[in-house]
Amino acid sequence: MGVTYRIRCRKCGHTFSRNYGVGYNGQGTMYCVRCGRAQAVDFSGGWGWDPTCECGGTFDADALGRCPQCNSMLTKEDIADDEPDTHGG
Numbered sequence: 001m002g003v004t005y006r007i008r009c010r011k012c013g014h015t016f017s018r019n020y021g022v023g024y025n026g027q028g029t030m031y032c033v034r035c036g037r038a039q040a041v042d043f044s045g046g047w048g049w050d051p052t053c054e055c056g057g058t059f060d061a062d063a064l065g066r067c068p069q070c071n072s073m074l075t076k077e078d079i080a081d082d083e084p085d086t087h088g089g
């Protein structure tokens with residue numbers, strides 16, 4: 001499946017789109033819930049991977065990774081989906 005979220009970092013205001021989850025081909029990217037590290041995954045041959053990050057955290061489809069600009073951890077509150085195009089600050 002996979003989903004593309006529009007993210008707006010609440011720390012630095014950087015806005016970008018990022019694809020999450022696994023695509024129809026079984027390949028995608030997951031992020032560590034603890035340190036935000038990205039991990040490429042390939043489930044096309046079945047669920048045969050270790051979802052444990054080297055930091056002790058877990059790669060999870062709900063984790064959003066880090067902001068590419070300020071490197072802060074992103075949360076669901078940083079998702080700017082369907083936000084109207086207004087003139088904010």
Ligand SMILES: [Zn+2]
Pocket residue numbers: 032033034035036037053054055056057058
């Ligand atoms: Zn980690």
Ligand SMILES: [Zn+2]
Pocket residue numbers: 009010011012013014067068069070071072
């Ligand atoms: Zn940021």
